[in-house]
Amino acid sequence: MAKRAGSADLPLHNGRVPAWLGQRMTRLGAVIAEAICHHYGRDEFLRRLAHPFWFQSFGAVMGMDWHSSGITTSVVGALKRGLAPLSGELGLHVCGGRGRHSRQTPAELVAVGTRVGFDGAALATASRLVAKVDSAAVQDGFDLYLHSFFVTDDGKWVVVQQGMNGDSRLARRYHWQSEGLTSFVEAPHAAIDGKNRGEIVNLTDRRAAASRKAQLDLLMELGPDGIVGEAVGLARRSEPVPPPPEAPFLPHLVMPEHHDVRPKDVMMRRLHGALAAAAERGPSDFAELLLVPGVGARTVRSLAMVAEIVHGTPCRFADPARFSLAHGGKDRHPFPVPTLVLDQTIGVLKSAVAAAKLGQEEKLDAIQRLDSQSRQLERTADGPSFDAFVAEERRRSHDYGGRSVFGWELSPEAEAEKAWRQ
Template sequence: MQKKSCGFFSRASELQRAPFINLPLHTGRAPAYLVRRMIRMSHAMSKVIIDEYGQVEFLRRLSDPLWFQAFGCVLGFDWHSSGVTTVVSGVLKQALKLDVHGISIAGGKGKKSTSAKTDILLLAENFGLSSAKIDSLLYANRMAAKVDTAAVQDGYSLYHHVILFDKCGNWAVVQQGMNAENGMARRYHWFSDNVQNFVREPHTGIISEKKNPCALDMTAAQSQENQKVCVDLAKSDTNNLKSSVYRLAARDTLDRWLGGDMVVDVVNTSGYEMPRRLDWALFKRIYDVQPGSYEELLSIPGVGGATVRALSLIAELIYGAKASWSDPVKYSFAHGGKDGVPYPIARKVYDESIRYLYGAIEGAEIEREERTDALKKLASFTTRMFPGQ
């Protein structure tokens, strides 16, 4: 499988000459007639793809942001809306059948996203998965959400999370966050084959309209040294860690502190916003665990965005271990721009993406009118993504 390049487009002047997908937050629900149609079509198309290429390739396709977006468009949902994520995931949850597709899906939107753990346990029984594979799925489910909540701090709060898996324990995660200030959504894609380490550039793609000027990405390669120092800090005596925090605060002219052993109010330093409150009892628990790696540190219950950010800033500003403050949004779905911006079109990759969908439509057991309509929508999508091609 050829790896896709990444690109990002943010200037309005480039909208006419570069592929661009927006994910505005939309309220409301898809019409019932449309959902019924999408369930029927996704059931048929998924069967064709899985029969031809297997479950693993279907999971791989869903972890490709462009393919996922095009799939939703073909099914009939508005191509640029954030709703494509929740609706397509919800439709697949109803359409995928164990005896037909060999794939199960857990989780959902809002409160349903937190049911993924329970869903996995129930669905895994139907597969007859070993306890080791079930534990692996549960860990992947938890860590994917943990990373995009705490390790990647880009201003988007997760509200949608699903994990799809097969009988061999292969999995794909699709989750989405929202930013109330800019009214946009951001979607995160994961695939088990792509994850060697949950805290080392694990995503297959991240789709978003805007690139933040300052976002903490502890999964970036540039953050690896910072990760090591964070682990050392967390494993050291809590009083030593407190001393580092006080040293950092003493260097700033905006020192504001709230007393007490359990909670400390942390200042804004060097332009980086520090967490307002630190729970020293949590740091004592971390010290007792003595994590051997950053992934293990992140996996400890209670370790969230505030803990990650505080340790990272101490590691950088006191010990000189720099973290990445570059937004990790990746337009891995953008196969290229027609004028070579930001890179020439990878025709083979683009054609392969479309070929999968075209073949699935042609082979699906659906009415002729639905097939024609789906092909038209696919053609429309490719034209809008790659004008002039």
């Protein structure tokens, strides 16, 4: 039986990730992947990639727009760049990408297979089949423009691909996972990320097995002209058609159209748990961890959210917007990216992973305890309102190296002088 994990719809946004953010996303994405592989193994990292809610939260914690279609492109690109130097160590490879890069996926798989020893030609065929299913067998109005293939040295894989519907200004992300996959044409998806747009043609649904067989039988028996005649006859029928049996429930992520992060998008008790854990555990638990110059309470708060990305279970990612409160967003939603904090987060996590590779687990264990403490404290912790939290972040943005696609954030004094001159 094939494993299908869920689906998601995302507002379709144009624009590019600025280099200053793309480079940081590359570093943070790679070190988070390393931490997950170290703690739980690379198979678990593949499972995370196949989960639409985790994938969205992963992009949000890296400073990308929390709800837009661009998260898919930017996360795939960041991981492809960041994991390439680590592919020999982790046994994990990223092929494909957006546009012309997606068409190079089969050739990249063959090259990787030749280098590490798996059947690259077979996986290239799988890549083509996956793309064909979501572009032809599932006719939902979304045209594929991104196809990425994550594969391990032992041939396990996840595909994340995305289509767009220009009329509705929506994107839909599809997740596939080789674990448990026995058929490319019957319920093969690990996840489909998209907004419900009504009835669609989905010939991969297990309930469509009879339809797939009937289509082949008709083609063999009647030929094209005969099929046209049958279609005309069916169009004249007026008998009601009984509904199909219920399909099994799968996670379905629907991101809102509004760009700003709103209180209803965030589970505040979990945010308060992270803030409380950072305040209580930071001073006592991070004496050795916080050796990066300038690291303080603000960085520990970000680390608490990064720790949840590394250690959290699927139910923890129902509100991807919450993870944008770690490092903001490039379009200033919910606040400009605090580049100094982001750099410190990357530095602390890289230091912890590097020490763990040498058998010194203390630093990574401290980050894991931070996550555990967050979960315990969220039951009772209190804290600022969402609006007050965001307002304070915006007020301190200049101190944190705040930056967005609109430029660097000015100090309050410079803002006042700018307003006066205008």
